[in-house]
Every structure is written in structure tokens, then in C-alpha cells.
Amino acid sequence: MRKFFLFYFLILTQVIFSATYIPKNTKEEKILESYKERQLVLGLKNAEFDNMLIDGESLNTIIEEMLRDYLKLNIKVVMHDWSNLYSCYNNKDVDIIGAMNQSEDRKEKWVFSLPLYDDFVYIASSSKDKFDPNNVKSLEGESIYVTKGSIYKDSLIKFLESKNLTVNIIEVDDSYRMKDEIYLTSKYNITGWESKVKVGYVSDTSISLRKDLKDLSLIINNALLERYQTKIRMYLEKRENYLFKNNFLNYLTESEKNYLKKLSVINIGLAESRPLNYYSQSLNRYIGVAPFLLEKIAKKLDLKLRIIKPKNDNWEILYEKLLNREIKVLPYLATKKNENIVFTNTIYEPILYRISNFDKTNLKVGVVKGSVEDYFGNEVYGDVDIRVYNDEESLEEALNSREVSTILLFDINKIDTSKFKVDELLRVPIALAVNKEDVILRDILNKFISNSLTLEKIIEDADVIKKQEAFNKYQKFQVTNRILYILLTISGLFGIALIYKILSNYKLTRELKKDLITGVPNRMEFLNFISKKKNLKGYAISMDIDNFKEINDKYGQVTGDYILKSVGQCLKRIFENQDIFRVSGDEFDVFVQEEFIIERLNSLKVELKALRLAYQLELSIGYYKKNIDEELEDAFKYAHMAMEEAKKVNETYYVEATEELLKRKRREYSIKSLLRNKNLSGLYAVYQPKFNIKTKKVIGGESLARWSDDKLGFISPAEFIPIAENINLIHLVDYKIADETIKFIKDLKENNLVDDDFKLSFNLSMKTLERSDVVRKIKEFLEKNNVSGKWLELEITESIFSTNLKTTLLKIDELKKLGLSLAMDDFTAGHSTVSLLPLLPLEVVKFDKGILDAIGTKDNLVASNIYSALIGLVKDLNVTIVAEGIETEAQLLFLDSSNVKVGQGYIFSKPITKDEFKKKL
Missing domain, CATH: 3.40.190.10 (Periplasmic binding protein-like II)
Incomplete structure (x- = not known):
């Protein structure tokens, strides 16, 4: 009997504290078994951030442990720098990537686990003299190092555009190795640094899996919830403390360092007072800005906190104890002066x-x-x-x-x-009060406050603690499950087995199911909903708060949370008894099984009127009518497509995902995919001749981009150019057409088909012209083809005046040194003024066809007067005027009489192929 109980105890202990995952149901068990029979390749980043060992653990080792030891998967690990790892993943040489930022284009190709951590992007340097963090203009013209293929680069480009800055972006395998220079990095790498500028928020980092491993991703989510989200958070906290202390000590004087060495315990005074702190019975600790700040200080500096609480929560008693040096620190009113008390900087102002x-x-x-x-x-x-x-x-x-x-x-x-x-x-300004005898402690605290935490960060930590409290309850539930599992294993009683089955299939605790800010079900519940509720008929609705990040940045995180909470409450009122989810930062999904969808959406708009007026808040909404035999996941995907369409048109509040729209969006996604995969085999150049208006002789030509794809057919420039610009890949189009143009002019010159005055022009968008590699690429094309730049003309548009003109002009000067001429395309179509034209070294001004279209119509007199006036305005610039879009004899006669010498348009020729162009010569 004694041996039996010992055996029972050993089994019980092993299961309760088991280091392996216990499947929640038969389906999970089968899925896991199937994956254990095959080898999966896990790709890990060979980077300082992912490999840094703290107490024998790194982010990489934790992820590998979860997959290999906890889930017992057959894992083969490969480790590369990010660009090579990303390439292997694209080529399907890797099945899982341990840590990858989520993005919309990546979600199209892969599935993601629950977040491992969130992140902010910073421009930073470990050196204090590289740039002035209080003056972003000091970054102008500097070199910034970025990890190849990193999604952080997009955030940097947006930041630079918003600040009208131009820098030299240098891509390297691991930007952290350049920390002594200026580099782009995560918030986790710069704890305690002075030289840092916040660039922006990036999407959550998760484990990424190939789409055919979707069923495995749900099991990984369970493993993260049970154990590994907490483990990763604790690792990152330890890592942050380690880096902070190492960096923070550099800011201290020798006397301050010696003071810290002798200080092992800080006595602090706390009492129940809502602006400062309050006591949480469930967490058995003080909650609030002041205690969180003091806890952070103690944790980061390896100190112990001893909280002294007065009877009846009387602050005056604590104040007396501070004067008597019975306590070291007291959060108190910075206005309450006393010659024996000194205050830190204000920590916040309730x-x-x-x-x-x-x-x-x-x-x-x-x-x-x-x-x-x-x-x-x-x-x-x-x-x-x-x-x-x-x-x-x-x-x-x-x-x-x-x-x-x-x-x-x-x-x-x-x-x-x-x-x-x-x-x-x-x-009311709240600060930390310190006895004047401890003024060194005050100075240390001030350095800590100025170099580490803000109120927003403390509020964020409070939110994490709330989540942890909910998770602790869930863990207790899991332990109960495991005990029941042992009981049914030993006893074999059918009743206990039934109870265990019910409990083991029980979902996450209530706290984990709901979003903490809005109170509506969270993304995890949404994933459960779409995977299990198949046979539903109704409307899938996807909605997004427009420019929420800008609102959050402008008004602060507290206001941002208030807006999210208000939107959530409105949704619960309007869509009562329906399925509502907060699926990401500012995105909500709703499924409605009733009619009157338009009435509900209009009611929502009315409900949000106050928020709209106060914060210029707008919603973009897409909806799709789902039939009973369609997948819910597809229905929400279509609703999301419609929501994206609503975002494009400011006047549109909601858009239905019609078959026509879905067809157009699928085509758009296919074009995006071709661009992102750099599959430009169908992209080619056509050439529109330029004629001497009097002699009708071809004197030049302009290359234009066209695209024909095997699956999509002909893709209009009106389709692919806006898409390429929107996803910042227009340079791929521009560079390919530039290269083809240079090859064609070489062909024409070598075969003596044109004279020395003949030039071919090509276009560069402003986004391409702003790139740091634009001069190098054009020079590379010229040298590769052994072509002189004097045979080529670069066409730009009036949008150049919205760029950083100083740096853009420097690039134009470099291109002109290669021999290229410069033309202003579509003049009068945009927002430039004639007074700005002398700033550009122009040889050619091309007039937009908009005014010319009215020549020969009932508005002929007005149009001809305007056109003549424009000719007069630019004639003193000593440039050649080219008339675009000539289509009628009346237009041709007018231009001839106005002494415009060069034109192009359908009256002469439409854009044609190389062979057709040669025949025109």
C-alpha cells in the first residue's frame, strides 16, 4: 500500500509539473502525432537580439524548447541572418520561423501564432555624439544602418517622409552590430540609452508557419498561453534589466555608484490614495503609477523594496516618517515644500x-x-x-x-x-520626495526617470499585469485538469473520465477570452469562432478606425484606450446578441445573423458622432453577405477586402463586398504578389514618338511601362502604377523600364537609325527619385550597356516640389553629370507654380494635355488663351516646349501658329513596340 501511494505521488507530481504538452482533445492528439512523424525545419535568426543569453536562455532557445521539448516535435534547426532566412522561407526550405513581424502581405502567404511580444522601432546609437535626439534634423544626411529585409525599414521611410528628412540607408546582415553608429533597432536593445528617437510602432512579433501548417498553429497558440508567452515576457524583462543596469551605470558618478552599492533596501511609504496607488486584493499588492515606478527602479537596480503603510492610510504620518528618515522615498505632492525635503522631477500629473x-x-x-x-x-x-x-x-x-x-x-x-x-x-504634480540627507538618491532617481520610464510605459505594464492575473487563474485551471487526468488514469472510473473530458475541453478562462480594453471577445476567440461555426448565414463585417495610430500618438495611449472602449460599447449596443470581436489594435470583426445591416451601420455612425467630432475619428467598414455553404474565414476575408476599399474613398462609410469588387481586389492582390516576388517578366516598355510639328519628322521618343501577364492578361498602367507606389515598389518598375530604354537607344544608335540630336526619355516617380540608390542604378545601366547619358532624357513630374527639394536636386545634379537631360512632365497638372521652375535645371517642359483637349471645342477661346499664356510664362526659361496629347488637326494648327515645335499624341502615333518604332524612323 505504501509503495502504491509513493507510485501514485510520483505520477501525480510528474503530470502536474509536466514539461510536455497535454493535448486538449482527440483531434489535437492526432494532429500532434502526425507532425511527430515528419521533420519540420525551424528557422532562427542569427542576431544579437535573438541569441543573447540571460540566465542560460535566449529567445531562440525558448522557442526551440517549446517546439522540441514541450510539443515533442521533430525539429531541425537552421540559423541564418535575417535576409538569408527570409529567402529560405520564401523558397520553402524552412517550415517555421521562430520570430517574425506580422504584416498584411505576410499574412497572405503565411499563418501566425499569438504574439510573442510587441515592439517599437527606434533610431539609436550607443555613442552620444552621433546625433542630437532632441533635434531630428540632426539626422539629415547621416547614414542609418538597417537589417536587410527588415519590416522596420518601412517604418523608417514613413518617419523620414513625415519629418522631410533624407538619410543614407545602408542595409546590413544585423544592424545591432553597428550600434556604435546610427542604426535602426527594437526598443528592447536600447534600454537606458540617451541617443534614441522613436520612429513608430510595428506589428506584433509571432511565430510564422507555412499555410499548410495551420492546424499546428492552433496547438502552438495553446502552448504559448499555457507557458511560453509568460516565459518570453519574463526573459525580455530580465534582458531589459540586464541591459539597463549596464547602460545606466555609465550615467552615474562614482559617488552615486558607491551609494547604490551600499543601498540594499529602500523603505518606501505607500497608502491608499487613488492618484498615487491603491491596494489590489486579488494581486495582494499595491497598484498604480508610483508603486510601479518604484518596483521598476528596485528591479532594474537589484534593490529590495520594503513598503511601510501607516494606520488609517494617513499620508501625514508617512510625511513625518520621511522627515525622521524612517523611510527613504515617499510619492507625494511636488508643491509641498519643506527645507528638509527634496523632490525628484515630476513623474505624472493627475x-x-x-x-x-x-x-x-x-x-x-x-x-x-x-x-x-x-x-x-x-x-x-x-x-x-x-x-x-x-x-x-x-x-x-x-x-x-x-x-x-x-x-x-x-x-x-x-x-x-x-x-x-x-x-x-x-x-497636481506628483514626484518622489526624499530626505535632504539622501540627495544623492534623489539624483539617481532623476537619472532613472529621465532615461527609462514614462507614464505611458507604466500604464502599459499595468495592462500586462492584468493579463498575467487572468493567466494565473487559467494555469490553476490547467493544474486541476492534470490532477483529474491522474485520477481517471488510476481509478478508471467512467464518471471521472466523463468529468475530465468535459473539463479538458473547457475553453480558456473568461479573462483570457475577452479583450481587456473593450470587453469584447479577442482575436483568439475570433479564430475559434471561424474554425467551429461553419454553417452560419448572415453578414460578416470588418471595420477599422481610420488613422488610429495618429490619434493615439496625438492624444496619448489613455485616450486611445478610451476610444477603443467607446467603439466597443457602441458595437455591443448596435449589434446586441451578435458576435463581436476585437481582432487587432484598431480592427473589429462582427458577424450578424439578422437582416437590416444597413440600418445598423447607419445607427453606428450616429452613435459615434461625438467621438468623430472630438477626435476626427472615422470608421471604414466592409461587409459581405455569407451563404450557409461558405466558409466563415472566406466571408471575413471578403469583408476585409471591402473595408480596404472603403478606406480609399473618404466619402464612403461602408462598402459591400460584391462579386465585382472581389474580382477586382483579387486581381489587385495578384498584382501586389507579382511585385513583391519581383516577378516582372511580363513588364515591358513601349515607345511613343515625338515629332517635329512642322516637318512631321520623328525627333525623339518616350518610353512607357506596359504589363502583360499569362494569368491576368493585360494590366493597365492605371492599375499597376498606383499599386506599386502604394506598396513602395514603384522603383522596380522604373528601373526595369530605364534599363530597357537604355538598351533600345543603344540599338538605335549602333544601327545608325537616329542622329546625334535624337533622345529617348523615361520616367522616374518621386518615390524612386528619393531612393538612395537611384543615381547608382542609372549609372550601372549606362555602364553595363556602354551608353552615353547625353542620348537620354529623364522625365519627372510637378510632385518633385513636395519632396525634400534640397536632397532631390543633389541627385538630379548627379544624374545630369552622367549627361542626362531633364524634362518636366504633365506641367500644369499638379500643384507647382511657374516661379518654382527656375529652381530646376530643365531642358524640356511638357504641357499637360488637359488644356489642349479644349482646343477646337466651344471652349476654344478660353483654352487657347490659357495655353498661350503658359507658353509666354516659360519662354524666358530657355527650355523646349513639348505638347502632349495632340489628337486633332485643330490642335495641331494652333500649336504650329503658337510656335510650339515638338509634340506627341495619337495624331502622330500611339505608344508602339520597338519594331514598330523603328519603322517610323
Whole structure:
């Protein structure tokens, strides 16, 4: 019997603390078994961030442990720098990538796990003299190192455009190795650094899998929830503390370092007060900005915190203890001066509210005894009767009974404010108070505050702790499951087996199912919903808050969370008893099984009117009517396509995913895919001749991009050029056409088909002209084909004036040194002015066809006067005028009489192939 219980205990211990994953149902068990029989290639980044060992663990080792040891998969690990790893993944030599940023184009090709961590992108340097972080203009003309193939580069380009900066972007295998220079990096690499500038937020980092491993991704999600999200978060925290301490010590003087060495424990004073902190019974700890800040300080500097709490939460008692040096630090009012107290910099400024009951005859003010509000009541209302109460409930009761006319509170969430007038009285500066004998500690704390944390970061940490609290409950549930598993293994009782089956199939705890900010089900629940609720009929709706990131940046994270919460509440009211999910930062998906979809969407617009007026907030909504035999996943994909279409047109609030729209969007995605995969085999140049208007002789030509694909057929430039510009790949088109143009002019010259004055022109978009490699690429094409630049003409548009003109002109000068002429295309079509033209070294100005179209019509007189005026305005620039879009004899006669010598248009020739062009010569 004794041996039996020992055996039982050993088995029980092994399962409860098992290092292997227990499938939740038979289906999961079969999926795992099938994958254990095949080898999967796991790709890991060979980078400093992923390989840094802290307490024997790195991000790479944790991910490998989860897949190999916890899930027991047959894993082969390959390790490369990011660009090579990404290439292997594209070529299907790798099945799983351990850590990859999510993006819309990547989601089209792969599936992603739950997030491992979020991230912000920074321009940074470990050296203090490389640039001034307080002046982004100091980055102008500098070299910034970026990891090849990194999604961070897109954030950098957007940042540079918004700041009108031009830099030299240099791509390397691992940008962290260039940390002594200026480089682009993650927030996790620069803890405590001074030289850093925030570029922007990037999408979550997750484990990425090939699409055929989708069923495995759901099991990986369970493993992350059970154990490894927490493990990764703890690793990143330890890593951050390690880097911070190493960097932070560099900022301290020798006396400050010595003070820290002797300081092992910090006594701090805390009491229940909402603007500073409050005690959480469930977490058994103090919650709030002040305790979180102090905890961070202690954790990062390897110190212990000892919290001293006074009786009845009286702050005056704590203040006396600070004066007597019984405590080291007290979060307190920076305005409360005392010659024996020194304060750190302000850590935050909560709002003190004045709540009144409209009784002007009874000017009495109520406060909670010994609170911060008590102090400010005497400061602000010194000549008024101040009444003190033991707690907030008594305070509100006094206001209701008109015992007082006004009360002062920081936290008004517990008060029914609908019955009273609420005013913001003032913002109260809160700092850390230190005895003057510990002024060195004050200086250390100031350096910590200025070099590490902000209020937004502390709020973010509080949110993480809430999630962790929910996860802890879930872990207790998992332990219960494992105990029941042992019981049914030993006893074999059918009843217990049935109970275990019910419990083991039980979903995640309520906290984990819901989004903490909005209270609606989260992305995990959405994935469960679309995988299990197949046979539904109704409407899939996808909606997105336009420019939410800009709103968040402008008004702050607290306001951003308020907006998300408000939108979530509106959705719950409008779509009552329907399925609502927050699937990403600012995106919500809804499934409605009833009709009247348009009425609901219009009601939502009305409900959000106040937010729209206050924050210029708009929603873009797409919806798709799902039939019962269609997949839910497809329905939401179509709704998302329609939502993207709604974003393009500001006047459109919602768009239905019709068959016509879906056909167009699929075509658009196919074009994007061709561009992203650099599959440009169908892209080619056609050539439109330029004629001498008097002699009708061909004197030049312009190359234009055309595209024909085996599957898509002919793709109009009006289709692919905006798409290429939108996804920042227009340079691929421009460079290919430039290369073909250079090859063609070489052919014409070598066969003596044209004279020395003949030139072929090609176009460069402004996005291409802004690239750091544009001069090098054009020079490379010329040298490769042994062609002189004097035979070529570069056409640009008026949008050049919206670029950083200084740096753009430098590139144009370099191109002109190669011999190229410069032409302004589509003049009068954009926003430039004639006064800006002298800034450009132009040889040619091409007039847009818009005005010429009216020649020979009822508006002939007005059009001819405008055209003649334009000719007069540019004639002093000593440039050749080229008329575009000539289609009629009337237009030709007008141009001839106006002494315009060069033209092109359908009256002479449409764009034609190389062979047809040769026949025209």
C-alpha cells in the first residue's frame, strides 16, 4: 500500500509539473502525432537580439524548447541572418520561423501564432555624439544602418517622409552590430540609452508557419498561453534589466555608484490614495503609477523594496516618517515644500476634480481625512469651512444630503457624477520626495526617470499585469485538469473520465477570452469562432478606425484606450446578441445573423458622432453577405477586402463586398504578389514618338511601362502604377523600364537609325527619385550597356516640389553629370507654380494635355488663351516646349501658329513596340 501511494505521488507530481504538452482533445492528439512523424525545419535568426543569453536562455532557445521539448516535435534547426532566412522561407526550405513581424502581405502567404511580444522601432546609437535626439534634423544626411529585409525599414521611410528628412540607408546582415553608429533597432536593445528617437510602432512579433501548417498553429497558440508567452515576457524583462543596469551605470558618478552599492533596501511609504496607488486584493499588492515606478527602479537596480503603510492610510504620518528618515522615498505632492525635503522631477500629473451639488448657500468643502485631497482643500479653500470624512462613501453621502456643497476627489469613477457638476480643478504634480540627507538618491532617481520610464510605459505594464492575473487563474485551471487526468488514469472510473473530458475541453478562462480594453471577445476567440461555426448565414463585417495610430500618438495611449472602449460599447449596443470581436489594435470583426445591416451601420455612425467630432475619428467598414455553404474565414476575408476599399474613398462609410469588387481586389492582390516576388517578366516598355510639328519628322521618343501577364492578361498602367507606389515598389518598375530604354537607344544608335540630336526619355516617380540608390542604378545601366547619358532624357513630374527639394536636386545634379537631360512632365497638372521652375535645371517642359483637349471645342477661346499664356510664362526659361496629347488637326494648327515645335499624341502615333518604332524612323 505504501509503495502504491509513493507510485501514485510520483505520477501525480510528474503530470502536474509536466514539461510536455497535454493535448486538449482527440483531434489535437492526432494532429500532434502526425507532425511527430515528419521533420519540420525551424528557422532562427542569427542576431544579437535573438541569441543573447540571460540566465542560460535566449529567445531562440525558448522557442526551440517549446517546439522540441514541450510539443515533442521533430525539429531541425537552421540559423541564418535575417535576409538569408527570409529567402529560405520564401523558397520553402524552412517550415517555421521562430520570430517574425506580422504584416498584411505576410499574412497572405503565411499563418501566425499569438504574439510573442510587441515592439517599437527606434533610431539609436550607443555613442552620444552621433546625433542630437532632441533635434531630428540632426539626422539629415547621416547614414542609418538597417537589417536587410527588415519590416522596420518601412517604418523608417514613413518617419523620414513625415519629418522631410533624407538619410543614407545602408542595409546590413544585423544592424545591432553597428550600434556604435546610427542604426535602426527594437526598443528592447536600447534600454537606458540617451541617443534614441522613436520612429513608430510595428506589428506584433509571432511565430510564422507555412499555410499548410495551420492546424499546428492552433496547438502552438495553446502552448504559448499555457507557458511560453509568460516565459518570453519574463526573459525580455530580465534582458531589459540586464541591459539597463549596464547602460545606466555609465550615467552615474562614482559617488552615486558607491551609494547604490551600499543601498540594499529602500523603505518606501505607500497608502491608499487613488492618484498615487491603491491596494489590489486579488494581486495582494499595491497598484498604480508610483508603486510601479518604484518596483521598476528596485528591479532594474537589484534593490529590495520594503513598503511601510501607516494606520488609517494617513499620508501625514508617512510625511513625518520621511522627515525622521524612517523611510527613504515617499510619492507625494511636488508643491509641498519643506527645507528638509527634496523632490525628484515630476513623474505624472493627475487631475483633481471638484464635484458640486449646485448649492450656492452652503459653501462647505468635503475631503477624505489625511488624503492628498485634504491637503489641497486647505491650499485652495483656506478661508472656507473644510469638512473631513473617513472614506469616499461618507463623502458622497455628505454631498447628496447637502451637508457640503463641494467635494474634492482624484478618482471620480465611484461617484455618480450624473447628479452633480464636475470640473477639473487643477493638475497636481506628483514626484518622489526624499530626505535632504539622501540627495544623492534623489539624483539617481532623476537619472532613472529621465532615461527609462514614462507614464505611458507604466500604464502599459499595468495592462500586462492584468493579463498575467487572468493567466494565473487559467494555469490553476490547467493544474486541476492534470490532477483529474491522474485520477481517471488510476481509478478508471467512467464518471471521472466523463468529468475530465468535459473539463479538458473547457475553453480558456473568461479573462483570457475577452479583450481587456473593450470587453469584447479577442482575436483568439475570433479564430475559434471561424474554425467551429461553419454553417452560419448572415453578414460578416470588418471595420477599422481610420488613422488610429495618429490619434493615439496625438492624444496619448489613455485616450486611445478610451476610444477603443467607446467603439466597443457602441458595437455591443448596435449589434446586441451578435458576435463581436476585437481582432487587432484598431480592427473589429462582427458577424450578424439578422437582416437590416444597413440600418445598423447607419445607427453606428450616429452613435459615434461625438467621438468623430472630438477626435476626427472615422470608421471604414466592409461587409459581405455569407451563404450557409461558405466558409466563415472566406466571408471575413471578403469583408476585409471591402473595408480596404472603403478606406480609399473618404466619402464612403461602408462598402459591400460584391462579386465585382472581389474580382477586382483579387486581381489587385495578384498584382501586389507579382511585385513583391519581383516577378516582372511580363513588364515591358513601349515607345511613343515625338515629332517635329512642322516637318512631321520623328525627333525623339518616350518610353512607357506596359504589363502583360499569362494569368491576368493585360494590366493597365492605371492599375499597376498606383499599386506599386502604394506598396513602395514603384522603383522596380522604373528601373526595369530605364534599363530597357537604355538598351533600345543603344540599338538605335549602333544601327545608325537616329542622329546625334535624337533622345529617348523615361520616367522616374518621386518615390524612386528619393531612393538612395537611384543615381547608382542609372549609372550601372549606362555602364553595363556602354551608353552615353547625353542620348537620354529623364522625365519627372510637378510632385518633385513636395519632396525634400534640397536632397532631390543633389541627385538630379548627379544624374545630369552622367549627361542626362531633364524634362518636366504633365506641367500644369499638379500643384507647382511657374516661379518654382527656375529652381530646376530643365531642358524640356511638357504641357499637360488637359488644356489642349479644349482646343477646337466651344471652349476654344478660353483654352487657347490659357495655353498661350503658359507658353509666354516659360519662354524666358530657355527650355523646349513639348505638347502632349495632340489628337486633332485643330490642335495641331494652333500649336504650329503658337510656335510650339515638338509634340506627341495619337495624331502622330500611339505608344508602339520597338519594331514598330523603328519603322517610323
